[in-house]
Amino acid sequence: MKENLRSILSEAGIEDELIQEIQKVGFPKTARSGELIITPGSTSMHMPIVLEGLLSVVRQDEDANEILLYYLEGGETCAMSLACCIEGKRNDFKVTAEDNSVLWMIPMNYMDEWIQNYRSFRKYVFSSYQTRFDELLETIDSITFLNLYERLYKYLLDKKQATKSYEIKMSHEQIAQHLNTSRVVVSRLLKQLENEEKIELERNRISIL
Amino acid sequence: MKENLRSILSEAGIEDELIQEIQKVGFPKTARSGELIITPGSTSMHMPIVLEGLLSVVRQDEDANEILLYYLEGGETCAMSLACCIEGKRNDFKVTAEDNSVLWMIPMNYMDEWIQNYRSFRKYVFSSYQTRFDELLETIDSITFLNLYERLYKYLLDKKQATKSYEIKMSHEQIAQHLNTSRVVVSRLLKQLENEEKIELERNRISIL
DNA sequence: CACACTCTGTAACATTAGTTACAAACAGTG
DNA sequence: CACTGTTTGTAACTAATGTTACAGAGTGTG
Numbered sequence: 001m002k003e004n005l006r007s008i009l010s011e012a013g014i015e016d017e018l019i020q021e022i023q024k025v026g027f028p029k030t031a032r033s034g035e036l037i038i039t040p041g042s043t044s045m046h047m048p049i050v051l052e053g054l055l056s057v058v059r060q061d062e063d064a065n066e067i068l069l070y071y072l073e074g075g076e077t078c079a080m081s082l083a084c085c086i087e088g089k090r091n092d093f094k095v096t097a098e099d100n101s102v103l104w105m106i107p108m109n110y111m112d113e114w115i116q117n118y119r120s121f122r123k124y125v126f127s128s129y130q131t132r133f134d135e136l137l138e139t140i141d142s143i144t145f146l147n148l149y150e151r152l153y154k155y156l157l158d159k160k161q162a163t164k165s166y167e168i169k170m171s172h173e174q175i176a177q178h179l180n181t182s183r184v185v186v187s188r189l190l191k192q193l194e195n196e197e198k199i200e201l202e203r204n205r206i207s208i209l
Numbered sequence: 210m211k212e213n214l215r216s217i218l219s220e221a222g223i224e225d226e227l228i229q230e231i232q233k234v235g236f237p238k239t240a241r242s243g244e245l246i247i248t249p250g251s252t253s254m255h256m257p258i259v260l261e262g263l264l265s266v267v268r269q270d271e272d273a274n275e276i277l278l279y280y281l282e283g284g285e286t287c288a289m290s291l292a293c294c295i296e297g298k299r300n301d302f303k304v305t306a307e308d309n310s311v312l313w314m315i316p317m318n319y320m321d322e323w324i325q326n327y328r329s330f331r332k333y334v335f336s337s338y339q340t341r342f343d344e345l346l347e348t349i350d351s352i353t354f355l356n357l358y359e360r361l362y363k364y365l366l367d368k369k370q371a372t373k374s375y376e377i378k379m380s381h382e383q384i385a386q387h388l389n390t391s392r393v394v395v396s397r398l399l400k401q402l403e404n405e406e407k408i409e410l411e412r413n414r415i416s417i418l
Numbered sequence: 419c420a421c422a423c424t425c426t427g428t429a430a431c432a433t434t435a436g437t438t439a440c441a442a443a444c445a446g447t448g
Numbered sequence: 449c450a451c452t453g454t455t456t457g458t459a460a461c462t463a464a465t466g467t468t469a470c471a472g473a474g475t476g477t478g
Contacts, residue, residue: 059346061354069349080342092346116325129338133289136345137268137301140278143352144389145270148435171455180353182436187456203444203455357465380425391466396426412425412474 001028004051005104008075012127013120021114026106031055031097038095046105049077053101054162058094058178067143068155068178070135071098071162079128099163148181152189155179156199160208168206210237213260214313217284221336222329230323235315240264240306247304255314258286262310263371267303267387276352277364277387279344280307280371288337308372357390361398364388365408369417377415 002023009019031037031053038044040060055072072078072095114121142151155178159168176186190206193199200207211232218228240246240262247253249269264281281287281304323330351360364387368377385395399415402408409416 059349059353061350063354065354067349067353080339112328112331115331116328119321119325122321122324129342130289133338133342133345136342136349140268140276140345140349140352141270143349144268144276145272145274173455183456184437184458185435188435188458191457201456382425392426393428393467394465397428397465400427410426 001051001102004102005049008049008051009124011075012124014124015118015120018114018118018121021110022104022106025110026104029103029105031101031103033097033099033101035097036094037097037103038093040092040094044081045108047077047079047081047108047111048103048105050074051102051104054098055101056096056098056178058096059092060094065180066094066177067139067180069093069139070132071158073162076131077124077128078132079125080132148179148185149189149192151179152186153193153198156193156206156208166208168208169204170206171204210260210311213311214258217258217260218333220284221333223333224327224329227323227327227330230319231313231315234319235313238312238314240310240312242306242308242310244306245303246306246312247302249301249303253290254317256286256288256290256317256320257281257312257314259283260311260313263307264310264312265305265307265387267305268301269303274389275303275386276348276389278302278348279341280367282371285340286333286337287341288334289341357388357394358398358401360388361395362402362407365402365415365417375417377417378413379415380413 005023005026006019009022010016014022028051029048037055050072052074054074057069057072057078058066059069060066078095111125115125142154146154152175155175156168159170160166172186172190173183175190176183179186190199190201194201198209200209214232214235215228218231219225223231237260238257246257246264259281261283263283266278266281266287267275268278269275287304320334324334351363355363361384364384365377368379369375381395381399382392384399385392388395399408399410403410407418409418
């Protein structure tokens with residue numbers, strides 16, 4: 001597991017000295033597929049780096065309607081939790097393990113020091129910020145400029161890419177929640193996609209063709 | 210103008226030494242109401258700080274459909290352009306002066322040094338990032354969880370707050386573009402808002418009651 | 419004031435998405 | 449296999465949003 005962390009950070013250009021420190025002060029956290037990792041309203045004092053697996057980051061409103069913001073894949077981090085912490089603000093997200101996952105948790109109090117002392121870490125954090133920002137923009141694009149049929153298809157393709165599997169194991173109801181629509185609508189559009197031979201439908205499984 | 214800059218940065222907790230440097234290496238830029246400041250596809254090498262006025266940041270798709278992301282008000286900055294520059298990526302936004310505005314342009318190449326050397330500047334930049342991120346989330350919330358009637362009313366209230374004026378001087382067509390809908394729809398819903406005595410309509414002017 | 423242009427109001431209709439209701443298929447468990 | 453709970457398919461209907469078309473009001477300019 002520490003080897004995994006090393007290769008991820010090394011890949012990101014972090015020097016050995018800092019990697020060792022990150023290994024020393026952080027700790028691992030595992031989550032089983034479907035497990036809720038962060039609930040809205042909680043305040044976390046750690047920045048997580050995804051070592052293995054896949055997390056979904058979902059936004060909720062007061063009535064518990066939901067929409068998927070983005071996935072966090074292996075190697076990625078959520079620098080947002082940083083600012084979330086600096087400003088002592090509460091978390092507005094729901095983070096769920098979409099797959100059995102392993103995270104490396106870094107206590108926040110080291111952040112400022114590392115950002116000051118390591119150019120590479122600065123770059124890593126800013127780049128992470130930027131990636132999240134870009135993903136939010138892409139989400140806005142989808143919601144704004146695509147109709148539901150297109151959004152659903154894009155959702156399936158994105159999920160395929162994130163899981164690196166052409167088989168998606170979800171119920172229509174789960175998909176509907178990520179898109180903030182109803183199950184019936186999703187079933188209708190999925191059937192349409194199947195008729196156009198873009199996917200194949202089975203119970204709890206969708207194959208992307 | 211430099212006094213304005215000083216008070217803004219001082220307010221943000223930046224120390225005198227750095228303020229003077231920012232004054233020295235930056236330069237002012239004025240824009241008249243309605244002027245296009247940043248076009249999609251351009252690459253900027255400066256981080257702008259809004260000294261006076263109001264900017265709108267708009268997202269565009271290939272077909273030139275648009276949606277308002279957020280406003281930049283006096284005192285605010287767009288740290289996004291920073292990462293945009295670090296990564297050498299192109300700008301995906303359209304930034305327009307909603308009002309006669311004055312910006313202070315800071316060349317990018319000083320950023321990394323200041324972030325390293327000034328804790329206060331680090332905080333300023335991260336806080337700016339976070340503010341933009343939060344605004345994107347609020348935009349997503351509006352698009353996702355509100356219907357057009359509610360979104361339109363929220364749009365008017367936001368604009369009222371941003372301009373600190375209960376009179377909004379825009380045509381229905383302009384509003385429709387910010388919300389990515391059609392003029393006819395906006396007129397219809399505005400009329401409804403007027404009937405419910407939340408606003409008053411005149412040519413090129415909407416008064417918030 | 420005549421003209422051109424922009425802006426607003428409104429009706430009629432089309433399309434998209436959401437809702438309700440119900441039946442049938444499937445999967446797990448005793 | 450009988451029972452139960454979940455999942456999917458589909459029809460019929462409602463609601464929200466988008467489109468087209470046109471008329472009239474407002475504004476600036478010669």
